[in-house]
Amino acid sequence: MARGLGRYIVIRALMIIPMILILYTIVFFFLRVLPGNPILAVVGTKNIPPEQLAHLEHLAGLDKPLYVQYYDYLIKMIHGNLGVTLASPMGKPVSSYIALRLPATIELTIFAFTVSVLLGLATGVLGAVRKGTKTDTTMRVYSIVAYTLFIPWFGMMLQYLFGVKLHWLPTSGRIDPAINFHSITGLYVLDSIIQGNWTALHSVLSHLVLPSITLGIVLSGAYTRLVRNNMVDVLSQDFIRAYRARGVSDRRVLWYALKNAFIPVVTLMGLQFAILLGGAVLTETTFNWPGMGTFIMDRINYRDYNSIQGAVIVFALFVGLISLIVDIIYALLDPRVEY
Amino acid sequence: MLLEVKNLGVYYYTLSGVVRGAENVSFSVREGEWITFVGESGSGKSTVAHAVINLVPSPGKIVTGEVLFQGKNLLAMKPEELRKIRGKDISMVFQDPMTSLDPLRKVGDQIVEAMRVHGVDDDEARQRAKEILEKVNLPADRLDYYPHQLSGGQRQRISIAIAMAFNPKLLIADEPTTALDVIVQDAIMDLIDEMKDEGTSIYFVTHDISLAAERSDRIAVMYAGELVEIGTTEQIIENPLHPYTRALVESVPDLWKESEVRAIPGYPPDLRNPPSGCRFHPRCPIFKEKAELKGRCDVRGPETLEVEPGHFVACHLYGGA
Numbered sequence: 001m002a003r004g005l006g007r008y009i010v011i012r013a014l015m016i017i018p019m020i021l022i023l024y025t026i027v028f029f030f031l032r033v034l035p036g037n038p039i040l041a042v043v044g045t046k047n048i049p050p051e052q053l054a055h056l057e058h059l060a061g062l063d064k065p066l067y068v069q070y071y072d073y074l075i076k077m078i079h080g081n082l083g084v085t086l087a088s089p090m091g092k093p094v095s096s097y098i099a100l101r102l103p104a105t106i107e108l109t110i111f112a113f114t115v116s117v118l119l120g121l122a123t124g125v126l127g128a129v130r131k132g133t134k135t136d137t138t139m140r141v142y143s144i145v146a147y148t149l150f151i152p153w154f155g156m157m158l159q160y161l162f163g164v165k166l167h168w169l170p171t172s173g174r175i176d177p178a179i180n181f182h183s184i185t186g187l188y189v190l191d192s193i194i195q196g197n198w199t200a201l202h203s204v205l206s207h208l209v210l211p212s213i214t215l216g217i218v219l220s221g222a223y224t225r226l227v228r229n230n231m232v233d234v235l236s237q238d239f240i241r242a243y244r245a246r247g248v249s250d251r252r253v254l255w256y257a258l259k260n261a262f263i264p265v266v267t268l269m270g271l272q273f274a275i276l277l278g279g280a281v282l283t284e285t286t287f288n289w290p291g292m293g294t295f296i297m298d299r300i301n302y303r304d305y306n307s308i309q310g311a312v313i314v315f316a317l318f319v320g321l322i323s324l325i326v327d328i329i330y331a332l333l334d335p336r337v338e339y
Numbered sequence: 340m341l342l343e344v345k346n347l348g349v350y351y352y353t354l355s356g357v358v359r360g361a362e363n364v365s366f367s368v369r370e371g372e373w374i375t376f377v378g379e380s381g382s383g384k385s386t387v388a389h390a391v392i393n394l395v396p397s398p399g400k401i402v403t404g405e406v407l408f409q410g411k412n413l414l415a416m417k418p419e420e421l422r423k424i425r426g427k428d429i430s431m432v433f434q435d436p437m438t439s440l441d442p443l444r445k446v447g448d449q450i451v452e453a454m455r456v457h458g459v460d461d462d463e464a465r466q467r468a469k470e471i472l473e474k475v476n477l478p479a480d481r482l483d484y485y486p487h488q489l490s491g492g493q494r495q496r497i498s499i500a501i502a503m504a505f506n507p508k509l510l511i512a513d514e515p516t517t518a519l520d521v522i523v524q525d526a527i528m529d530l531i532d533e534m535k536d537e538g539t540s541i542y543f544v545t546h547d548i549s550l551a552a553e554r555s556d557r558i559a560v561m562y563a564g565e566l567v568e569i570g571t572t573e574q575i576i577e578n579p580l581h582p583y584t585r586a587l588v589e590s591v592p593d594l595w596k597e598s599e600v601r602a603i604p605g606y607p608p609d610l611r612n613p614p615s616g617c618r619f620h621p622r623c624p625i626f627k628e629k630a631e632l633k634g635r636c637d638v639r640g641p642e643t644l645e646v647e648p649g650h651f652v653a654c655h656l657y658g659g660a
Contacts, residue, residue: 132354132398238439241394246426246453246501250418259443335485336442 005331012327016320020313024077027312028070031305037062038086041303060086073309082310087302094310097295102314103186104174105291108215108283109276111208115216116276117269120223125258127224128231139224147221151279155214155286162210169209172288176203211287215279219272226268230261263334270326274319340407341508341540342368342391347404349386349395356611360386360399361564365643368509373541375551375572377587378561379607385434387561388513388544390414392429393421408509427457430502434514436494440486446497447482453501471500475530492523499530510534511542516550528554549591552576557649560584563608563618566643570650580652582626583619617641617655625656 039056057063061072076083082094127139163171174188175181181200183191189208192201234240234257243253281293288294292311299307331337345365351358361383368374376384389395391406393414406413408429413421425431433439441449447468454464469479475496486494495515502510512531516524532554535541545551551558551572558575560568560583568581579585586603605622608614620626620636635655643653 236396238433238435239441241389241396242431242433242439242498242501243441244394244425245392245431247422247424247456248426248452249422249456256441256444260441263443334443336487 005328008331009324009328012324016317016324019320020316023316024074024309024313025070027309028073028305031303031308032066034303036303038303038305041301042087042090060090062086073306077313082313083306085299085304086306087299087304094307097307098292098310098314100186101290101292101295101311102318104188104289105277105280105284105293106318107174107187107189108208108211108289108291109273109280111212112215112219112280112283113269113273113276115212116219116272117223117265119216119220120265121227121258121262123220123224124227124261125231125254127228128235128261129254131232136228139228143221143224143228145221146217146224149218149221151214151218151282152286154218155210155283158210158214159287170203170207171210174204174207174290175200176207179203211283211289214286215276215283218279219276222268222272223265226265227261230264231257234260263330266326266330266333270323273322273326277315277319340367341370341409342542343407344387344391345405345407347387347390347406348402349383349390349399350402351399353398353611358610359564359613360610361390361561362403364404364561364566366559366566366569368540368542370508371535371538371540372556373535373543373554374557374559375543375545375555376559376561377545377548377551379546381563381607381610382561383564384544384546384561385513386564388431388511388542391511391542392425392431394431423457426453426501426507427505428507429509429511430505430507431511432495432498432502432513432515435518436491436498436515437518439498440494442486444485445482446484446486446489446494450482450497450501450504454504457505467504468500471503472497474503474533475500476526492519492526495519495523495527496530499527499534503534506537507539509540509542511544513544514546517545517547524550548587560587563613564610565618565653567619567654568650568652570647570652574647574650578650580646580650580657581619581654582623582656584652586624617653 037057038060039053039062043053043056054063061069064072073083082098084090085092085094085097123139123142127136130136159171162169170176179200181188181192181197182195184194185191188204189201192198192204240253240257243256244250277292280291281296283289284291284293285297292315296308296311299311344367347361347364348359349361351360364383364387366374376388378384386395386399390401391413393401393406395401401414405415408424413424416424440446447465450468450471451461451464454467455461459467468482472479472481477493477496477500481489481493481497486497489497499515510531515531516527519527528550531541531543541555543551543555548558552575555572557570558572559566560575560581562583568575568579568584575584576588579588583603586601589601590603603622608618608621614621614637616635616637616639617623617626618640623636626632626636632655639655641653641655642658643651644658645651646657
């Protein structure tokens with residue numbers, strides 16, 4: 001069984017490679033189709049002597065034929081090199097930016113993910129247990145509303161309420177800049193705990209609340225529906241009544257039902273993670289969160305091909321990795337899964 | 340008397356209306372007997388079986404009546420008290436062996452848990468699990484299997500093994516063989532028979548009257564949520580009184596005779612809005628034949644009468660006005 005699982009993991013991991021390749025190809029050509037280029041974006045005007053423009057393009061390698069550019073970056077990527085920035089500041093390794101920005105996004109997504117799953121489970125189970133009542137309908141409405149909320153609008157509403165009106169929570173950034181704090185891993189929560197810097201931890205957590213709740217609520221809607229429907233389905237099955245008929249307590253029965261209802265939810269988690277990162281881009285811009293999302297938005301304005309390609313590929317790797325983990329959890333959780 | 344059910348009524352509160360799943364059901368189960376409930380799907384036979392241990396599935400509710408088990412009303416009991424009886428004094432086996440075991444847990448764990456909830460310690464429960472598995476003719480290594488690794492028949496054996504764990508006073512078997520093929524069916528029936536030999540009363544539910552006739556001491560016939568006839572197996576099979584029971588007995592195909600199988604024309608009524616009077620009258624062949632029954636069968640519900648000792652029927656054809 002362990003060998004089967006090992007094989008399964010390897011195969012699933014290998015499947016990430018074609019996914020990255022396809023994604024790279026799409027991003028590469030889409031970027032080139034966009035009007036403008038990094039040099040023009042930096043210079044900001046078209047009134048630049050053509051020979052000077054040609055020189056700058058030569059420096060950035062943009063004068064080479066497309067297939068050569070495509071091939072060059074691909075080879076670099078395989079060696080773990082994501083190239084250098086093509087727009088101001090020029091010539092910096094893309095990876096240095098990603099090292100700075102990725103932890104911020106990871107931190108945000110972990111918190112948002114937790115919020116979404118917990119909220120989704122709670123509302124879903126409540127709806128299922130109170131099936132056919134007003135509570136059930138309320139949860140259904142919650143699910144649809146949450147699912148259709150537009151992140152920037154919802155984020156701004158929360159900012160206005162809890163930041164501007166009530167002054168309870170900060171509305172932008174990751175930490176109060178006045179606090180003396182030095183990050184090691186880029187994961188501020190982890191760092192401040194390691195360093196025992198409780199003032200920093202308090203500030204970091206309070207900065208996390210609004211963005212992760214915004215993103216978490218929006219993503220919880222899908223879980224609510226799924227958990228509710230699975231739970232209703234599982235609760236109506238004979239084995240649940242069989243448990244009760246054997247004298248098993250209602251609480252334990254509910255726990256067994258939840259475990260069964262949770263399996264399809266695990267599948268959704270893998271899918272949701274990709275949406276989560278997409279949502280993170282919007283959330284980051286709304287809350288001025290210095291993560292991958294704001295980085296990509298910023299670089300798109302500069303048509304910074306290398307940075308965008310690099311960031312998208314790191315995102316894809318991240319999603320691939322998470323869905324791999326999700327699949328492994330799924331396989332371990334459900335004895336019926338063959339691998 | 341082991342079990343006495345009095346005036347039981349179960350309604351299902353669905354979105355499209357109140358379904359009167361069972362009404363005015365009264366009967367009793369004696370110690371050590373095998374009683375079988377027969378009827379079509381939707382006749383209320385399973386509903387009553389579930390109501391006996393207060394496990395009517397939502398949106399069903401028990402609206403009237405009491406269930407006296409050894410003199411105590413199960414329906415008025417605190418959940419904690421009832422929990423002590425479920426699985427210990429009264430066990431239940433369900434219809435679909437594919438869904439009546441938790442797919443995520445090893446069958447051994449499920450058997451052991453069934454004993455542990457009633458205070459048996461872990462080691463003893465493991466030991467006993469092996470023993471009862473042997474009783475249902477399964478090798479002990481099946482304890483480490485997940486339900487999906489077993490066949491339907493094997494799973495039903497596991498369910499019966501769990502039901503046997505405490506040598507219960509009453510076994511409620513809700514169509515335990517319906518989803519199985521005939522050979523396996525017979526083996527499962529044998530196991531239930533063995534339980535009866537050890538003193539367990541069997542409360543068996545089936546739509547198959549020939550299966551009912553095989554091993555039961557008594558048969559109860561349900562139609563449209565009501566108990567229409569009850570008596571010893573001999574009385575019901577040899578001398579069916581209610582027109583519905585007669586039709587049911589005649590509907591059994593006989594391998595050795597060339598007579599045609601007679602189906603019962605019409606459909607069971609919609610229990611959201613059951614027919615007035617006797618619920619069987621729209622399908623009753625005798626009602627159609629005899630003009631003088633008009634104004635009786637279609638107006639007033641029949642009373643239950645004891646026509647011969649132990650043989651009860653609810654039909655206007657018997658007993659005076």
